[in-house]
Amino acid sequence: MTRYAIDRARNTLTAQWSTGIGDTATIVARLVGEQLHDAHQLAAELTQLSQLCWRSYTHPASTAEQHGPHSLGRQRQLERDAFDKVLPTLIAARADGQPAVTKIEQAALAVARTLRKLDTCELTTSVTTDVGAELAAVEQAERGDLAERAQQAVALSREDASPLQISQADRLLYDDPFGGQALFTEVDPTAAAIAAAHWFHAAVTVTAQRTNRHPIQVVGSAEQAGKPLAIESLIDIATAISAGTRARHVVMPLIRNALHIADGYVHGILDLQHRIATAQEFVHTADPELGLTPDTIPLPLTSLNPTRPAPDLLDNLLHGIHTCWQLYQHHSDARQEFVDATREEAAVRSERLL
Known part of the structure; x- marks a missing residue:
């Protein structure tokens, strides 16, 4: 605006x-x-x-x-x-x-x-x-x-994404799978996040194959300092796309849910019930000396920043791709090899983008 x-x-x-x-x-x-x-x-x-x-x-x-x-x-x-x-x-x-x-x-x-x-x-x-x-x-x-x-x-974060913008973001990520400046200045961030989810999954796949790790182990190493919930969105995306869900159908519910929360309400209660149950279990098993109670433990309603969910998710996904490279280079420090393998994997699974 x-x-x-x-x-x-x-x-x-x-x-x-x-x-x-x-x-x-x-x-x-x-x-x-x-x-x-x-x-x-x-x-x-x-x-x-x-x-x-x-x-x-x-x-x-x-x-x-x-x-x-x-x-x-x-x-x-x-x-x-x-x-x-x-x-x-x-x-x-x-x-x-x-x-x-x-x-x-x-x-x-x-x-x-x-x-x-x-x-x-x-x-x-x-x-x-x-x-x-x-x-x-x-x-x-x-x-x-x-x-x-x-x-x-x-x-801005949008509840929809133009196929034209998604395709443009996909081309930009092909040129630079780590995300260049154009991804932040030329493309709608919701569309960019959808394309980045597709490329993130490709990076996770090739890294898991190269390091003989499970894909979730690869994703789990992408923790960001100061963003404890970032890993949650990455695991959700990697798991869903691995199960055959299209990138668009994974990303849009995450962004829309965060936008609803920014407007002051939760859309649907199943996810909220799961978060409450997880928080209650954490309180029950936590060290009593911590003094945690159901009234004192913070309950996150979304894994994204509700004031800027699409840019926030895009940041998380690009961080995830960088993390994949960091793991990959322990077995091969050929950066171009990682880029080429990620491009090949993204092309093979291109039907999951839209």
Whole structure:
């Protein structure tokens, strides 16, 4: 999403968004005599509008389980349809008295009211132009094109993944199975995580064969300092793909579950029941001197960071591939041999990618 701010030194309204390796910023409008409070209010409202519009990208109607009247799918579609009403709302002669059915419409009305309060024709024109560019960026990202302003999608976790983006990530990983910069700056992280899961499994397979270890032993050596749950997601992915599950069908539930938790709820209770049972068993068998009780032990609801599940999972998977190489080189320090073997294994199992 785009974050709007006031540059007090230059007296400008700016727009800033992520590129995957840092942020970029542009000047939206120059402020001349506007009240500082109203200008900050405008920046906050534009940020809220951007957040809601990008949520239509990260949470598309197509991924909702229900699509009837008053369903989640219907609500999401109404929000997406509201894109067409945003610009007319901003340029309307009056912002009051218009019905606002969706959150996006409400946010656009808030921006329009503040623009009327500031009462500057040039500011209204500049803001409307920038919002139009923001809407176009969302639509461009939906088509799988993350160039220019749509590049901010590389920092977002989506409930769906474009086959075009997955294929692009697969090609990037073929070029560099360890994950190059382009994987973080050119590809949707959900799509990148799906492709990385496929390549991670290939790396685990060739490493297990080369070291005469069980694949789960290979995965188990991928612990990350400060990320005790990372290994959980890697074991889940390696086990499922080994059983014949496609990479997409393994990764998407993990990311969607984390996104649900970020929204404040757990989708389904079976996984939660398993986590509670595991925690209770741990408390029961733990050293009494630790003083652990069911009320003091932390219970993780997901193995991923719910604020950025797709980038977090991508990081875990690439770490897993690096770990495979570290094990592999104990038996052969020929890095190109490991890369070639991983490429060959990924090609043999390519049907499991999508």
